[in-house]
Structure formats: structure tokens, C-alpha cells
Amino acid sequence: MNLFGDTIQGRRGSRVRIFFNGIGLEGYTLEPVSIALYYNGFKVLGRSKKLYRMRGFYSLNPQDRLMLAKVGGEYVNPCEVLCQEGQEVHVDLSVPFLVKLFSPFLDGYFQHRKLLKNKILWSLTVDKIKKLANHPKIGDMGAQKTGKILEVESDVVVVGGGLSGLVATYTISKLGLRVLLIDDSPALGGRMRYDHMDIPGISMPREDLLRDLLNRITTSENVRILTRTVFTGLFEDYPTAYSEYDKVLYILKAKAYIIATGLVDVPCIFRNNDLPGVFSGSTVLEMINYYGVEPGRRGLIIGLSQNSLRIAEQLKRLGIDIVLVSRLKHKNMECNLSKIGEYVGNVREIQASGKTCIERVNIIHDGRRDEVKVDFIACSAFSIPDVRILNQLNSKIVFLDNVGFIPIHDEYMHLKDNIFIAGGVSGSPYSILHLIEGEIAALSVAYNLGVRDAEPLVEEKIKEYRFKLGEMNIKWKNKIFEISRSGLIENTSFTYPPTLFIEKPGRDAFICFCEDITTEDISRTVYEKGFRTLELVKRILGVCTGRCQGRLCMVNASLYVSYLSNLDPDQVGLTKARAPT
The missing domain is CATH 3.50.50.60 (FAD/NAD(P)-binding domain)
Known part of the structure; x- marks a missing residue:
């Protein structure tokens, strides 16, 4: 396990030979299969589910699993699986004859055409769709059993190993509390691992700051770290996390949670x-x-x-x-x-x-x-808080123009119950704020868990935080704090989706890559069906129901419906995501 994620020149790990559709290629043991294929000129990782369009990878985040490839006999996300000697990767790029024949008529809205309202035709069509849909058959997937189910007890669980998550983990451990740090990446550090420019407002060089934080938390007896592990949600029975890499399901038992899942670069x-x-x-x-x-x-x-x-x-x-x-x-x-x-x-x-x-x-x-x-x-037109986990909790989330959907929280970074947030997930745009928020969230949690020495420290940090917000002219944060106190949410202004670069809806401008949903599909649903909420659009088209569960498409879909219907994004709303599939 490479916790430090040290930057080295060139490729990562030891050289190995892998085989892509029978062709021998060079790969390295510490890089994903998708990176090795791209380096060797193979940019196409498969075809899309419904329209059979050629697709590659948009993101290396393991939760953005847009494509599956057959690696070593199993269908997996090629951005998660590391290269191994002799590894066989197979991608089927063929297109069924019927898909080629009827491709001019295929889109995300086709099941609502008048012709298909006939019950007999519809039943035949559904049966054919099931056979033609480009996704692995259950029998081909194999039984991917969970190897272990482990219970993990801790005082605090921190979700996210970026700057705010690392700072929160260190601060909590220093106060004598046990902390479990969960991150879905192979190495801790978040964006600090690969953004080589120094952080504005922080005097310490980026690489020194990262190394110092990692040294402190990895040598602490109060810290346990789980990398390559996805926090699946705070469910009624118990919160869980799952490691596809280790085939382990973790049942989490903690007194408080800090969500520091960062930002998502929304597709344009x-x-x-x-x-x-x-x-x-x-x-x-x-x-x-x-x-x-x-x-x-x-x-x-x-x-x-x-x-x-x-x-x-x-x-x-x-x-x-x-x-x-x-x-x-x-x-x-x-x-x-x-x-x-x-x-x-x-x-x-x-x-x-x-x-x-x-x-x-x-x-x-x-x-x-x-x-x-x-x-x-x-x-890189729009980065928004990764609110998938918070949305599962029915947290109050409001839209602010040019900022995104922001979870309502107070100055103590308290969200609700025993849940706190920090960093990009709170909407803060700058790393210096992420660092301070990590400290505030940790101190607030510690105080709530009975560490009385934390009270003066958190008040001092909040003063520093407010000064930084004023210095950076981030006035909208005060609006979020006021809503957390009053509970009153005002209508917000909305002009134009920041990621939209088309003049009219089109069949080749995609919003949901998992389910092949385009701007034309959503436009027809809004204008012909009269649906004005994302939940209704989801039920008709299946947007936000794919492998990424709306992580990449939910905000784009909501803002596009808002734009078409001339409604406030808060009225259109978001959808509730399931655990990752």
C-alpha cells in the first residue's frame, strides 16, 4: 500500500507485459489498466450501454465507473485495476446488426414514441432491448463474493483523504480520540498528490505539507487508514464501506462522522x-x-x-x-x-x-x-461539492448561482446530528479554507464528544475562518450560515448552466454517459411530458441510475431542466443516490 503517493519521474511501479485483445503491451504495476492502454494508444475502452458509441474514461476516480472491461476474466472498472504480468484485457467493440439498422431511431426517449405505446409492440421491444443492451450478462460477471465482513469501531470516521480530511484526522488523533480515515484512492493526499503547484495562502511547499501530514497520521496509534475503500453511506442499520480491492465489507461503528469528499469536476x-x-x-x-x-x-x-x-x-x-x-x-x-x-x-x-x-x-x-x-x-468549467453521501441523508442542500448545490451547515461545520463536513464538499473554493475547515470540524467533533479543551480552540479557529472568508470576499458562506440558523431558504437567481456549450438540444450532446441520455432526450421530456423535477425526469429516462449513480450527471441534469423550464434549481431538485454498484 503506497500511502505517501510520492511523485516520481515517468511511469509508476515495475514494468510488466499485459495483453489487450491479444496484443502485447507495456504496463506498470502501480498504474491502472486504463492508463496503460491510453499510453499505448488504445483510447477506446468499450462501447456505451444503449447507443454503442465508443467510450474511454473521463475520470480516474473509482466511483466514476462509466465503462467495464473484461480483465483477467472478470468485468471490472479498468480505472481501478492495476496492471499485472500476463494480464489479459478484452474489450468487445462490435455493434449488433439491429443496432446499426435502427441507430437513427435510438435515443433515450425512444420508448415513449407513439408507435411503442402498443402493448404488444412494447413487450417485444423491451425483450429485444434487454438482449441488445451493451452490458455484461449476470452469468458472465461471475460471482464476486465479499471475502470478509468486518466490524470497525472508532470514535470518529473521516471520509476523504484530501487536505481537509488529513488535517481533521491529525487534529482528532492529537486530542486522544480514535479515528478511522477512509479514502477511495490508492494513496492519500487528494489533489495534493498530483497538483504540483504550491497552495495559495499556505507558506509551506505543497510536497512538504503533504509529507508532514502523512508522517503525523501514519505514526499515530489513534489512526487507522483504509485506502481503496468506498464509503457507501450512512444507512439506518449502520454505516458501511466496501473495498473492491480487498473484497471486504466494513460495518462502521462510530460516535461522529466528518465528510470531506471534496469536489467533482462536472463534465461539460x-x-x-x-x-x-x-x-x-x-x-x-x-x-x-x-x-x-x-x-x-x-x-x-x-x-x-x-x-x-x-x-x-x-x-x-x-x-x-x-x-x-x-x-x-x-x-x-x-x-x-x-x-x-x-x-x-x-x-x-x-x-x-x-x-x-x-x-x-x-x-x-x-x-x-x-x-x-x-x-x-x-x-474545468465547473467544480461542485460531492454531495452524494449528504443527499442520501436528506440533508438541506441549496443552489447558489456560480457556486453549485451547497449543503447547509454552520460555522462549526456541523451538518446534522453527529455529522460534520469540511473542505470542498462544503463548497469552499480555496485550499487554505479547506485546511481551516478540517481543523474546525475536528475540534467541533472533539468538543461534542466531551473534550472540553477543544472549545476555546474551535472558537479561535472560527475567528480565523471568518477573517479569511472576508479577505477572500466569499460572501455566500454567510448566507449558508444564516440559513442554518433560521431554516429559511430564499429563491436563488439562475442564469445559465456553466457547463453548457450548445446552442440547441442535440442527440450527440450527452448529460448521462452511463445511460446514454442526451440534451435532446431531456428537452423532449420537459416539453412533451411536462416534467419539471429531476426525480420525474429520472423515472422517465433513467438519468442518474447508472454505475456512477448521478455523481457526474446529476447536477448537469438538474441545471439543464432548470434552464429549459425557467425554474429555480431548488425547485427542480436533485435525486437520491443508491450505494455504488
Whole structure:
């Protein structure tokens, strides 16, 4: 287990030979199969479930399991499984004849067409759909049994091993409480593992800060660490976590929980946004800085933010050409991009194209169309709190324009009952705030569990926190704190989905990649069926019911329905996710 996630030059681990559809390739033992395939030029990991479109990976997060591949005889997420000597990987890229024949009529809305309202035709169609759907048959999956069921007792469970989670873990352990730290990645550190630029507002260099935190928690007798483990939720019977890697189901028994699951880079919506070579911004950084694999030689970064600029600068250092695009006009820019790359503003639509992967994009802006040759796209227009766990709890969550769906919490980072939050999941945009929130959440938990010495410390930290919020002009946090006290939620203004780069709905602009749901499908559901809540749209189309359980599509779907129906996003709402499948 590599807890430290040390950055090394080039590939990670020992060289091995794997076989992709019978072709021998070079891989390394500490990198996922998907990375090895991409490095060797195999960007297509399979075809989509309903439309059989070629797909790759968007994210390396194990919970963003958009595709399954047959690795070593089992259907698994190729972004989770590490390379091994002699490993056989098989991907079926064939398309059934009937799918080819009827492809012009296939979409996420086809079951609601008038022709299929006939009961006999519908029963025949459903039977055929089950046979043609591109997902492994139950018999082919094999019995993936849980090897062990273990009970784990602790005073506090911290979910998420990024900056705020590490700080919270160390602070709690220092106060003499037992803490269990759970993270779904192979190594702790979150974004600090692969974002090589120093953290604004923190004097200590990034790598020194990460190493210091890891040294402190790994040498503490009060800390237990579970990596490669997904926290599945706070259920009525008991909270659970599961490690696919170790085949262990953990039953958790703790007095308090700190959720520090961070942010999610929401996919951008543009034509052919499902082509292999479209990644989240964080994934691009992880590829180059952690696994030593370049996503390409010329890339398009969508979005103009602190995050996108950090990505662009680190790509530029490697000699990779960059084009940044956003909806902002040139006159609204407050930064000099000449040292990073070309900038195109006032973008209305993006059209990607390529035979099997990204080869070029057409950018429509300022009344004209420009074609740009690129071999990858990084989506960095909108990062939102990962509220999947909090949404399971029926927590109060409100939408703030240009911020996202934010869980209601107070200055003590208290969410509800014995649950606290910290870091990106609270909506805070800067790492210095994540660090302080980790300390506040830990001290608040300790005080609630009877550590009286924590009270003056948490009050002091809250003063520092409020000062930083004022210094950074983050006024919306005060609104969240006020709602937590009053319980009153006002209607919020909403202008335009920040990830939307199409001028009209299309069959090739996807919102839900797992279930092949497009903007046209959602548009027809809103206008023809009259459905205005995401829960109803979900029941009709199946959006948010795929393998990622809405982690990548839920916010995009909600905001797009809001945009089409001219409703407040809080009225459209979110959907409740199940445990990861």
C-alpha cells in the first residue's frame, strides 16, 4: 500500500507485459489498466450501454465507473485495476446488426414514441432491448463474493483523504480520540498528490505539507487508514464501506462522522462530449504528474478559473500546447494568458469530432466558427461539492448561482446530528479554507464528544475562518450560515448552466454517459411530458441510475431542466443516490 503517493519521474511501479485483445503491451504495476492502454494508444475502452458509441474514461476516480472491461476474466472498472504480468484485457467493440439498422431511431426517449405505446409492440421491444443492451450478462460477471465482513469501531470516521480530511484526522488523533480515515484512492493526499503547484495562502511547499501530514497520521496509534475503500453511506442499520480491492465489507461503528469528499469536476456539455479523450481537469493533472502519461500534445481546456489556469500552466511546462475557451468575453478577463496559451472567449458552442477519439473541435464564438486541431479536452468549467453521501441523508442542500448545490451547515461545520463536513464538499473554493475547515470540524467533533479543551480552540479557529472568508470576499458562506440558523431558504437567481456549450438540444450532446441520455432526450421530456423535477425526469429516462449513480450527471441534469423550464434549481431538485454498484 503506497500511502505517501510520492511523485516520481515517468511511469509508476515495475514494468510488466499485459495483453489487450491479444496484443502485447507495456504496463506498470502501480498504474491502472486504463492508463496503460491510453499510453499505448488504445483510447477506446468499450462501447456505451444503449447507443454503442465508443467510450474511454473521463475520470480516474473509482466511483466514476462509466465503462467495464473484461480483465483477467472478470468485468471490472479498468480505472481501478492495476496492471499485472500476463494480464489479459478484452474489450468487445462490435455493434449488433439491429443496432446499426435502427441507430437513427435510438435515443433515450425512444420508448415513449407513439408507435411503442402498443402493448404488444412494447413487450417485444423491451425483450429485444434487454438482449441488445451493451452490458455484461449476470452469468458472465461471475460471482464476486465479499471475502470478509468486518466490524470497525472508532470514535470518529473521516471520509476523504484530501487536505481537509488529513488535517481533521491529525487534529482528532492529537486530542486522544480514535479515528478511522477512509479514502477511495490508492494513496492519500487528494489533489495534493498530483497538483504540483504550491497552495495559495499556505507558506509551506505543497510536497512538504503533504509529507508532514502523512508522517503525523501514519505514526499515530489513534489512526487507522483504509485506502481503496468506498464509503457507501450512512444507512439506518449502520454505516458501511466496501473495498473492491480487498473484497471486504466494513460495518462502521462510530460516535461522529466528518465528510470531506471534496469536489467533482462536472463534465461539460457539448457536441460529441462522450468521445474518448475528454477528461476532467483533475484527471489530466493526475495523468501527467502522478502516472507520467501525457493526455496528448495539444489540448483544449474548457473554463476560465483558478483551477483551469493551474492545469494550463502545468501542461505548458511539459511543452503541451493549450487553447482555453470560456463564455467570458476578452474584456472581462482579469489575467494575462499569453504565457499559458491561446484564449477564445464568448464561446457559444463547442463541436468535437474524430473517428474514434478527439481529433479536432469547432468553436463557435463572436459570430464565427474556428476549427482547432486538438487530441484531448479537459473539462474545468465547473467544480461542485460531492454531495452524494449528504443527499442520501436528506440533508438541506441549496443552489447558489456560480457556486453549485451547497449543503447547509454552520460555522462549526456541523451538518446534522453527529455529522460534520469540511473542505470542498462544503463548497469552499480555496485550499487554505479547506485546511481551516478540517481543523474546525475536528475540534467541533472533539468538543461534542466531551473534550472540553477543544472549545476555546474551535472558537479561535472560527475567528480565523471568518477573517479569511472576508479577505477572500466569499460572501455566500454567510448566507449558508444564516440559513442554518433560521431554516429559511430564499429563491436563488439562475442564469445559465456553466457547463453548457450548445446552442440547441442535440442527440450527440450527452448529460448521462452511463445511460446514454442526451440534451435532446431531456428537452423532449420537459416539453412533451411536462416534467419539471429531476426525480420525474429520472423515472422517465433513467438519468442518474447508472454505475456512477448521478455523481457526474446529476447536477448537469438538474441545471439543464432548470434552464429549459425557467425554474429555480431548488425547485427542480436533485435525486437520491443508491450505494455504488
